[in-house]
Amino acid sequence: MAARTLLDKIWDDHVVCSPAGELPLIYIDRHLVHEVTSPQAFEALRLAGRRVRRPEATFATPDHNVPTTDRRLPIADPVSKQQIDTLRANCREFGIRLFDLGDADQGIVHVIGPELGITQPGMTIVCGDSHTATHGALGALAFGIGTSEVEHVLATQTLRQAKPKSLEVRVDGRLAPGVTAKDLILHVIGRLSTEGGTGHVIEYTGEGIRALGMAERMTVCNMSIEAGARAGMIAPDTTTFDYLRGRDLAPRDFAAAVARWETLPSDPGAVYDRVEIFRAADVVPQVTWGTNPAQVVGVDAAVPAPDAFTDPNDRSSAARALDYMGLRGGTPITDIRLDRVFIGSCTNSRIEDLRAAAAVVRGHRVASTVSAMVVPGSGRVKRQAEEEGLDRVFREAGFDWREAGCSMCLGMNPDILTPGQRCASTSNRNFEGRQGKGGRTHLVSPAMAAAAAVAGRFVDIRGWEYK
Amino acid sequence: MQPFTTHTGIVAALDRANVDTDQIIPKQFLKRIERTGFGQFLFWDWRFLPDGAPDPAFELNRAESAGASILLARRNFGCGSSREHAPWALADYGFRAVIAPTFADIFFNNCFQNGMVPIRLDEADVAELFRRAAAAAVAGGQYRMHVDLRACTVSDDAGFSRPFTVDPFRRQCLLEGLDDIGLSLQHDAAITAWEVAHGLAPVRA
Numbered sequence: 249m250a251a252r253t254l255l256d257k258i259w260d261d262h263v264v265c266s267p268a269g270e271l272p273l274i275y276i277d278r279h280l281v282h283e284v285t286s287p288q289a290f291e292a293l294r295l296a297g298r299r300v301r302r303p304e305a306t307f308a309t310p311d312h313n314v315p316t317t318d319r320r321l322p323i324a325d326p327v328s329k330q331q332i333d334t335l336r337a338n339c340r341e342f343g344i345r346l347f348d349l350g351d352a353d354q355g356i357v358h359v360i361g362p363e364l365g366i367t368q369p370g371m372t373i374v375c376g377d378s379h380t381a382t383h384g385a386l387g388a389l390a391f392g393i394g395t396s397e398v399e400h401v402l403a404t405q406t407l408r409q410a411k412p413k414s415l416e417v418r419v420d421g422r423l424a425p426g427v428t429a430k431d432l433i434l435h436v437i438g439r440l441s442t443e444g445g446t447g448h449v450i451e452y453t454g455e456g457i458r459a460l461g462m463a464e465r466m467t468v469c470n471m472s473i474e475a476g477a478r479a480g481m482i483a484p485d486t487t488t489f490d491y492l493r494g495r496d497l498a499p500r501d502f503a504a505a506v507a508r509w510e511t512l513p514s515d516p517g518a519v520y521d522r523v524e525i526f527r528a529a530d531v532v533p534q535v536t537w538g539t540n541p542a543q544v545v546g547v548d549a550a551v552p553a554p555d556a557f558t559d560p561n562d563r564s565s566a567a568r569a570l571d572y573m574g575l576r577g578g579t580p581i582t583d584i585r586l587d588r589v590f591i592g593s594c595t596n597s598r599i600e601d602l603r604a605a606a607a608v609v610r611g612h613r614v615a616s617t618v619s620a621m622v623v624p625g626s627g628r629v630k631r632q633a634e635e636e637g638l639d640r641v642f643r644e645a646g647f648d649w650r651e652a653g654c655s656m657c658l659g660m661n662p663d664i665l666t667p668g669q670r671c672a673s674t675s676n677r678n679f680e681g682r683q684g685k686g687g688r689t690h691l692v693s694p695a696m697a698a699a700a701a702v703a704g705r706f707v708d709i710r711g712w713e714y715k
Numbered sequence: 716m717q718p719f720t721t722h723t724g725i726v727a728a729l730d731r732a733n734v735d736t737d738q739i740i741p742k743q744f745l746k747r748i749e750r751t752g753f754g755q756f757l758f759w760d761w762r763f764l765p766d767g768a769p770d771p772a773f774e775l776n777r778a779e780s781a782g783a784s785i786l787l788a789r790r791n792f793g794c795g796s797s798r799e800h801a802p803w804a805l806a807d808y809g810f811r812a813v814i815a816p817t818f819a820d821i822f823f824n825n826c827f828q829n830g831m832v833p834i835r836l837d838e839a840d841v842a843e844l845f846r847r848a849a850a851a852a853v854a855g856g857q858y859r860m861h862v863d864l865r866a867c868t869v870s871d872d873a874g875f876s877r878p879f880t881v882d883p884f885r886r887q888c889l890l891e892g893l894d895d896i897g898l899s900l901q902h903d904a905a906i907t908a909w910e911v912a913h914g915l916a917p918v919r920a
């Protein structure tokens with residue numbers, strides 16, 4: 249058989265049928281569900297008298313809407329409450345396992361999937377959420393779908409899909425100290441553009457990727473959609489297997505599973521539709537200055553002027569973005585002052601992210617002009633952080649320490665920016681109004697966000713004095 | 716689903732690239748559990764001023780866009796969040812087709828599920844359409860186009876005509892307004908065979 253890529257192998261294994269004149273049907277191994285993109289799918293299922301084909305392959309949690317304050321209090325927003333109650337009722341009716349509010353394992357769907365061992369190498373995984381790409385870090389083919397497709401998967405456990413093209417993003421060499429996976433992926437998106445990956449699944453390869461831990465790999469894959477790719481994946485290896493061993497829902501015959509998973513990596517000589525090569529040594533800590541994640545520069549650079557762009561679309565986008573962001577071309581990034589700092593989201597809310605941020609904060613105080621919060625990605629992450637005393641480090645420095653959820657990544661709950669407020673955020677989208685109407689978001693790594701909270705402006709974390 | 720065969724309508728020219736689904740339908744409207752009624756919230760933050768009045772400068776609020784059912788935009792339309800609320804809002808507002816040089820994948824797929832055709836044309840053709848729409852507006856009129864999904868062409872009354880491509884299966888579903896879940900369930904035997912071959916217990920009928 250011809251040499252195949254990781255994508256080819258997972259794809260071939262999951263084609264159910266490919267009838268003439270129709271798109272292929274591919275089998276979906278795991279379906280993750282949250283409260284925002286599922287109610288209409290369940291309702292349509294009910295109206296058509298259909299049921300969920302494989303409830304045991306389907307897992308749900310409320311995350312987008314949930315308050316991050318005291319969970320013992322009722323949810324103040326009646327519309328949010330209704331959406332969460334609807335998820336509860338649907339899970340009960342259709343027999344789906346729900347990690348509910350108040351459940352010790354509730355959290356952001358893309359944090360709890362890997363954490364509980366729901367996500368495994370070689371699987372196809374979907375969720376009505378574009379950051380489903382996160383799960384590709386474990387060597388799965390994972391991508392976001394719309395609500396009609398959620399309904400399709402619930403009813404049939406399959407999806408109609410044309411096979412995507414493959415894009416190898418190879419990272420040569422290793423990241424320098426102080427430079428993180430977040431900086432790497434922002435750097436990659438900056439070069440690929442927000443649509444460079446459209447129609448493709450990215451496989452991240454090379455020494456710079458192999459050297460990353462599981463949490464860092466998830467950060468990288470998570471933001472694949474920000475380059476237009478629906479999925480990002482990394483071949484499973486001992487880092488992956490060590491991460492999964494002993495997880496609640498990991499395969500019981502783990503050795504047999506590992507033997508299977510070891511056959512997944514792309515064969516030597518396998519051909520990708522496209523290859524892009526990056527040098528880890530070129531990556532410095534990144535800060536976005538605009539209103540899409542590709543509008544990004546190094547912390548040691550200045551905000552670009554619109555004239556710097558040759559493409560007319562890029563130029564007008566830059567002008568519009570600078571206007572919205574209240575920034576002028578030529579301003580050094582380190583001159584930008586912040587009002588808010590948000591550490592959280594499915595990109596950067598795992599225990600490793602919180603440790604990195606806490607290390608920066610330890611012994612410092614949040615600037616008096618800044619309001620800062622930490623929102624752990626899951627109940628488990630929160631407990632682990634508290635066992636390690638990280639919550640005390642954050643609280644003593646003046647951070648808010650919250651309950652798990654999406655929170656100010658998209659501000660569907662009460663955690664939002666007010667118009668004009670400027671925020672350093674570890675999340676994944678700096679779109680206009682994403683964190684609150686008129687809010688101005690700069691995407692950075694957890695360490696860079698923590699340092700910005702202390703300094704009140706962006707600083708180059710590579711020169712930070714750790715206490 | 717509402718079938719789509721041919722459509723003639725007014726063009727609204729939204730001269731922006733990378734229009735993300737957060738702009739098409741902001742998050743505060745995603746809390747609803749219905750599939751309908753999203754049109755009133757379309758492009759909320761762009762369409763309305765802080766006092767709630769329509770922003771006269773926004774493209775969709777201009778006289779030449781009144782009653783528009785074909786949206787013209789620049790590159791990478793519909794990027795970002797997978798929310799199907801975006802096509803729901805566009806369709807509910809009255810749009811039946813969106814023309815742009817490129818679309819984000821998830822949005823592109825979501826359109827077909829909602830009786831709306833996403834049409835990819837060359838960047839130069841899209842630029843030409845923006846010119847024609849602007850010329851019509853300057854002359855105090857509106858710009859009309861025709862979309863023919865049977866022939867896969869898009870044209871205007873002044874000689875512009877281009878073919879476009881759509882996946883044949885998606886096209887068929889749209890032409891006939893088919894329920895694609897119903898179609899997929901016709902392959903139940905193949906699905907069960909896959910499950911059994913992969914060590915899963917068969918689903919009880």
Ligand code: SF4
Nearest residue numbers: 379593594654657658
């Ligand atoms: S944390 Fe943000 S990006 Fe991630 S699932 Fe929640 S809302 Fe989406």
